[in-house]
Amino acid sequence: MMVMDRSNRATAPTAPAPGAQAEATAEATAGVYGPLKISAQGVDVFYGDKQALKQVDLDIHENQVTALIGPSGCGKSTFLRCLNRMNDVIESARVRGTILLDGQNIYDRDLDVVTLRARVGMVFQKPNPFPKSIYDNVAYGPRIHGIGSGKAELDEIVATSLERAGLLKEVKDRLHEPGTGLSGGQQQRLCIARAIAVNPDVILMDEPCSALDPIATARVEELIDELRENYTIVIVTHSMQQAARVSQRTAFFHLGELVEVGDTEQIFTSPRDERTQGYITGRFG
Amino acid sequence: MQLTILATTLLLLTLIGFYLGRSRAVASAGGNRRQLHSLPGYHGVYVALWCGLPALFIVALWLVVEPHVIEALVLSGLPEGMTDVGPGQLSLLINEIRNAANGVSFFGEPNPAVVAAAERYNALHQIGFAAMGVVAAAAAIGGLAWARRRIAPNMRARNRVEKAIMAILIVLSTISVLTTIGIVLSLLFESIRFFSRVPVTEFLFGLQWSPQTAIREDQVGSSGAFGAVPLFAGTMLITLIAMCVAVPVGLLSAIYLADYASPRVRSVVKPVLEVLAGIPTVVYGFFAALTVAPFVRDAGASAGLDVASFSALAAGLVMGIMIIPYVSSLSDDVMNAVPQTLRDGSYALGATKSETIRQVVFPAALPGIVGAILLAVSRAIGETMIVVMAAGLAANLTANPLEAVTTVTVQIVTLLVGDQEFDSAKTLAAFALGLLLFCVTLILNIIALRVVRKYREKYD
Known part of the structure; x- marks a missing residue:
């Protein structure tokens, strides 16, 4: 089982130096954007004895797309999974530090994971529709959380979610056919519809386009841009072009550390750290 | 020498x-x-x-x-x-x-x-x-x-040797196939001899089973009746009781093993559960006859019920315990085969563990689970030792689990045990029963394997 160190930085005074620079960067840019949605402070993650994240401090702002980039194994997916406590599922994972969602620590003892995940949705790397009908896939979350009591209300939620995910037109006539029968891109948009059906505040996306072809990718990227109006989005991506296209802020991770965070434009045009420079110019990673 | x-x-x-x-x-x-x-x-x-x-x-x-x-x-x-x-x-x-x-x-x-x-x-x-x-x-x-x-x-010695090896393998596998065919044919021919004395319709639909035939003309009360319905009804009753035990217990332990148990617990519990499958059925048999049957009878008596000392219930209970590992082990395998990404997708929507299992894992694994259960049923139908020792010989046509019933396998054993004329209707009836039993389990196995295979195609 997962062991959680609930102490936040106020009670654990030993905050080592490595995070300080990143924190300063985050604070410097915070004023420019909308209100703070998520604030990670001194997050450490261990898989068994291996430390996957070291003292990460990162602020995520409302109605904005924040891209997490970095070479494989740098901890960006690990960080993403901390934000809705999906690391709980992994046997050996241990998380330390504080992550505030609207000012509340999500690693608090009395926080209910179920409500947290209803507020922080997630879309995975590989489209993973349930082996159910398209309708049931989207209605899955609302049913679990008791949203939409009557059939009419549920129909409404399903239709709106599919509409927002830009899928309604394509599947309108076959809502009761299996979701696994859709194409890869459609499946991924179905998963996005499934995530927004429970009306979350934040949507986490873990390389949502890596299993899709360029056309489907473009479609999903468009969608992400539209969703920004209503949701706060955090996206992990391997493609720097994608980060540049869809995000407003970019955070660069390297070897478990948050190296640099800032305006996407700034990161890609004038990175402050030479590791970031090296990565975005393709010298490593 | x-x-x-x-x-x-x-x-x-x-x-x-x-x-x-x-x-x-x-x-x-x-x-x-x-x-x-x-x-x-x-x-x-x-x-x-x-x-x-x-x-x-x-x-x-x-x-x-x-x-x-x-x-x-x-x-x-x-x-x-x-x-x-x-x-x-x-x-x-x-x-x-x-x-x-x-x-x-x-x-x-x-x-x-x-x-x-x-x-x-x-x-x-x-x-x-x-x-x-x-x-x-x-x-x-x-x-x-x-x-x-x-x-x-x-x-080209290598090519020739490979060809020879293939030929040897073909011959050996042909032997095993031919043996199977031979057994089936011998069942078939003996059954045909039986059906020349007792009409097929009487055998399949007769409600009376009393395989005593007169050896001498002057014997009385040995007319012989070969209706297999009571035997199959008894088999089905005991199998049903067994499945009532094995399916819930096996399935729930499979769910525990697949989704709740930590790897360490799983690595201990699963082999232990599979040890149940390794216990000789004769051990289960005397466990049923000496422990469970008297217990059921006494419990029934104290509840004011009239329970036969060899009740279908006792045999079915023990057989159910025997079958648990078949259900649990196979179901555990198919539930493990459900991709982790599906579980993650469900957890990420805020579903709890039991909701995820009930609504995602279990439906996805259902075809495989059905296959596992069907295989267990065909195992239960063919099981002999437990029912020989604990089910009794009276061919009652009843649905009451507290009465004694008999099964197809038990009757085959009793028909062939002891000194018998080898061409009497009584002994030949054993072959007909065997053939029928073989057909039933064969059909069940085919259905089960097809269901399991259909499921495999979906996720591999």
Whole structure:
């Protein structure tokens, strides 16, 4: 089982130096954007004895797309999974530090994971529709959380979610056919519809386009841009072009550390750290 | 003894053939192995096969044919009149000669003609065996020499050896298939003999099972009734009870193992559960007869119910316990095969563990689980030992689990145990029951395997 160190930085005074620079960067840019949605402070993650994240401090702002980039194994997916406590599922994972969602620590003892995940949705790397009908896939979350009591209300939620995910037109006539029968891109948009059906505040996306072809990718990227109006989005991506296209802020991770965070434009045009420079110019990673 | 010597000789020759072939191959390439088409070892095996296989074939053929030839020779040497008898008498005579040849006598002082025939039999047997040894050895040496002469650097020994290996494998698998077919056919023919005495419709739809037939004309109360319905009803009742135990327990423990247990617990619990499958059924049988059946009867009595001392309930309960590992192990495997990404997708929507299992994992694994249950059912239907010991013999047509019932397997056992006439309707009925049982379990297995395969195609 997962062991959680609930102490936040106020009670654990030993905050080592490595995070300080990143924190300063985050604070410097915070004023420019909308209100703070998520604030990670001194997050450490261990898989068994291996430390996957070291003292990460990162602020995520409302109605904005924040891209997490970095070479494989740098901890960006690990960080993403901390934000809705999906690391709980992994046997050996241990998380330390504080992550505030609207000012509340999500690693608090009395926080209910179920409500947290209803507020922080997630879309995975590989489209993973349930082996159910398209309708049931989207209605899955609302049913679990008791949203939409009557059939009419549920129909409404399903239709709106599919509409927002830009899928309604394509599947309108076959809502009761299996979701696994859709194409890869459609499946991924179905998963996005499934995530927004429970009306979350934040949507986490873990390389949502890596299993899709360029056309489907473009479609999903468009969608992400539209969703920004209503949701706060955090996206992990391997493609720097994608980060540049869809995000407003970019955070660069390297070897478990948050190296640099800032305006996407700034990161890609004038990175402050030479590791970031090296990565975005393709010298490593 | 003599056969052992012969076999050892042939084996030795084969081994010699291997080494001769290998060294000859190396020599033929002038010591340069790279000029050989195949590795020297393949040349060795090639020669060894040519040495061993023909000899083995000859020995096998000889052992099959020789007794018939010798029999014919011995019979033709007997005095006139002794062989002019019916086939039954003739085979009796042959047996007598054989026994005399082996120095065994059941009928006091044997007939001098038989003694003479036995001597002839022994002599012929000796000659035959010696001839076989000579011919087999000659075949081995001939094959060895011929194959060795054919070795050349460009000979495709590897391809030939591979072909020979394939042929050997085909022959062996054919033997197993033919054996199965043979068993089924013998069931079928005996059943046909049974159905010539008892109509098929009576057997399949008759409600009365009482397989006592009169041996003598003057016996009473032994008319014989061969309606299989009570037996199948009893089998189904006990199977149903067993499944009522095995399905919930097995399925829930599979869910625990697949989704709740930590890897360490799982690595201990799963093998332990599978030990249940390794307990001999006879142990379950006396557990059922000596512990569970009296317990059920006493419990029933204290509840004011009239429970037979060999109740269907007791046998079914124990059989259910026996079947648990079949259900749990297979279900656990199929639930583990459900991709983790589906579980993650459900957790990420805020579903709890039990919601995820009920609404995602279980439906996705359902076809495999159904397959597992069907396999368990066919196991339960064919199970014999527990019901023989705990279910009783009374062929009651009832749905009451507290009464004694009997099953198909139990009746097959009782029909064939003890001294029986082998062509009476009573014994032949066992074959018909066996055939019917075989058909039922075969159909169940086919359905189960199809269901499981359909499921596999979905996720691999």
